[in-house]
Amino acid sequence: MTRISILGAGSWGTALAVQLAKKHPITLWEFDPTQVEAIRKDRENRKFLPGVPLPYNVTIFNTMEDVIPHAEVLIFAVPSRFLSATAQQAGKFDLSGKHLVSLVKGLEKGTHRRMTELIAAASARYASLSALSGPSHAEEVAQNIPTAVILASADSGAEPLIEDLSTDTFRLYFSSDTAGVELCAAVKNVIAIAAGICDGLGLGANTKSALLTRGMEEIRRLIAVMGADERTVSGLSGIGDLITTCISGHSRNRHVGEELGRGRNLPDILGSMVMVAEGVDASSAVLELSRAKNIEMPITEAVCRVLFEGSVPAEEVKRLMSRPYKREFE
Amino acid sequence: MTRISILGAGSWGTALAVQLAKKHPITLWEFDPTQVEAIRKDRENRKFLPGVPLPYNVTIFNTMEDVIPHAEVLIFAVPSRFLSATAQQAGKFDLSGKHLVSLVKGLEKGTHRRMTELIAAASARYASLSALSGPSHAEEVAQNIPTAVILASADSGAEPLIEDLSTDTFRLYFSSDTAGVELCAAVKNVIAIAAGICDGLGLGANTKSALLTRGMEEIRRLIAVMGADERTVSGLSGIGDLITTCISGHSRNRHVGEELGRGRNLPDILGSMVMVAEGVDASSAVLELSRAKNIEMPITEAVCRVLFEGSVPAEEVKRLMSRPYKREFE
Numbered sequence: 001m002t003r004i005s006i007l008g009a010g011s012w013g014t015a016l017a018v019q020l021a022k023k024h025p026i027t028l029w030e031f032d033p034t035q036v037e038a039i040r041k042d043r044e045n046r047k048f049l050p051g052v053p054l055p056y057n058v059t060i061f062n063t064m065e066d067v068i069p070h071a072e073v074l075i076f077a078v079p080s081r082f083l084s085a086t087a088q089q090a091g092k093f094d095l096s097g098k099h100l101v102s103l104v105k106g107l108e109k110g111t112h113r114r115m116t117e118l119i120a121a122a123s124a125r126y127a128s129l130s131a132l133s134g135p136s137h138a139e140e141v142a143q144n145i146p147t148a149v150i151l152a153s154a155d156s157g158a159e160p161l162i163e164d165l166s167t168d169t170f171r172l173y174f175s176s177d178t179a180g181v182e183l184c185a186a187v188k189n190v191i192a193i194a195a196g197i198c199d200g201l202g203l204g205a206n207t208k209s210a211l212l213t214r215g216m217e218e219i220r221r222l223i224a225v226m227g228a229d230e231r232t233v234s235g236l237s238g239i240g241d242l243i244t245t246c247i248s249g250h251s252r253n254r255h256v257g258e259e260l261g262r263g264r265n266l267p268d269i270l271g272s273m274v275m276v277a278e279g280v281d282a283s284s285a286v287l288e289l290s291r292a293k294n295i296e297m298p299i300t301e302a303v304c305r306v307l308f309e310g311s312v313p314a315e316e317v318k319r320l321m322s323r324p325y326k327r328e329f330e
Numbered sequence: 331m332t333r334i335s336i337l338g339a340g341s342w343g344t345a346l347a348v349q350l351a352k353k354h355p356i357t358l359w360e361f362d363p364t365q366v367e368a369i370r371k372d373r374e375n376r377k378f379l380p381g382v383p384l385p386y387n388v389t390i391f392n393t394m395e396d397v398i399p400h401a402e403v404l405i406f407a408v409p410s411r412f413l414s415a416t417a418q419q420a421g422k423f424d425l426s427g428k429h430l431v432s433l434v435k436g437l438e439k440g441t442h443r444r445m446t447e448l449i450a451a452a453s454a455r456y457a458s459l460s461a462l463s464g465p466s467h468a469e470e471v472a473q474n475i476p477t478a479v480i481l482a483s484a485d486s487g488a489e490p491l492i493e494d495l496s497t498d499t500f501r502l503y504f505s506s507d508t509a510g511v512e513l514c515a516a517v518k519n520v521i522a523i524a525a526g527i528c529d530g531l532g533l534g535a536n537t538k539s540a541l542l543t544r545g546m547e548e549i550r551r552l553i554a555v556m557g558a559d560e561r562t563v564s565g566l567s568g569i570g571d572l573i574t575t576c577i578s579g580h581s582r583n584r585h586v587g588e589e590l591g592r593g594r595n596l597p598d599i600l601g602s603m604v605m606v607a608e609g610v611d612a613s614s615a616v617l618e619l620s621r622a623k624n625i626e627m628p629i630t631e632a633v634c635r636v637l638f639e640g641s642v643p644a645e646e647v648k649r650l651m652s653r654p655y656k657r658e659f660e
Contacts, residue, residue, distance in 0.1 A: 140536045148543075209570045209577070236543050328503040
């Protein structure tokens, strides 16, 4: 038994709490006091994970004092735009001896810092720092549908966590390529928007598969330039996560793309969503990074043109199909 | 304009004929005279590609004399079990100066020869020999849904074909890794059966994505041992083709898996299908090869146990989830 605390009671934080409560006592921190009250009263997160009862050994608090000091494993599960502030607040506690894990997917605009880099910057000392990523829609994890993910850390002290955080229906693999795993996690959401656009346009499986594959090739080029392990892109946190995003009805990024493909505009789509579509913020950060590093990322560019410049999706597909003939890998 | 002949009027051969007829005159050879008559009369392949009219410049014959001598590009599109015989028959003609292309997916049982190896063995001389593979369901190619595939050849003389065989909705990339592309094409059908089993069991997107990703890792290990380019597995002929197989309703291999997952047995399933599920034959050939080369392929093994030994699919999923904890890539 390990004392685990999770910061952020969104759908993924809550689902992981439910899953890990099979083996460990969990404390969950949520910044919104109204949500904390509602979850306490209902024993269910009706806003972000409806229909899933919270096990008895999951306790939810509004104050970090109640969740951080006793934790052996501290998991960050807030939206990317709140991570820096949350990490700074958590960093005021003594985190030495604690294993920190990030579930957050994104890339900071302007600085292009990865999510664990934000956490590291805010924390003086800790036992290990990892990123957890992979094909893991929260709704399915909460329903005990078999799921496999990656825990990536440069700290070898994090490796035993893969057994500790695994259950009979949730299996972790270890990777030492944190940068690769986090870059995949951020960029795959951009490609998921592109896949959604295909769906919205009524295109078929051939087009979507080609787009995902060429999208992964963009991520591979990015990863290579950033000095990470190119193989990561073909693993669970790369293509694995992208596939689940694209075949599942649960993905918010795919949903954004689908609505764009149908002709709706971005403010209208985002205005009607409860949850965050991380790919929208990630798109512009990834585009910035690709330009700074001079990496060819035609699909990311097309997604940004559709998202932010009102470009017509069908024209972008034609443009991608008529690029110069070339070899698959350069 | 290039004179193109296609051997085999199954769904893929017919769809490619329809697509390439936008740019080139096509002759199509089919071994079954009844089918030749029916297609001539209907100007449509009602058995394998119903609903798609044949363009005026596609001509179908029952005799190789009518299609091979004038061809500049000769495309093999028969089921894998008939390829050797077809190639031997074609090899009696003078093929010097002709570009040979294989659309066939499989691995010969016993010898583990790849499809282009069967063609090479039967042909004395030719200008180039390539394998064409990737996410290309025939039904969608025939409907002009944008599609991207790989043309792989050790002969650099084949590279200009990528422009010649591309159209506005069908785009080729070049690869020099023929072995990698053909091994991917054969093994991905085995993994597609596994994905179908997931569907038949009612499992979700997380499980299927994990299975596809870990399946690709098996293929990567196989490709590495066979001396091919590991990157190919993350390209169009690897994960790309696998994704389309797994998200499309058209895949026969996925269909076989789905019915197995629902509890039907193999002879019963195969007995009710018109088209060939190449993954069934490929499964045992791949298993043989993995044992001969001592490569760990747990998903392929599980598929073979379900296919040929009556193992219970749900038990195989449990078994895969409870393997020892490990790193993602070894």
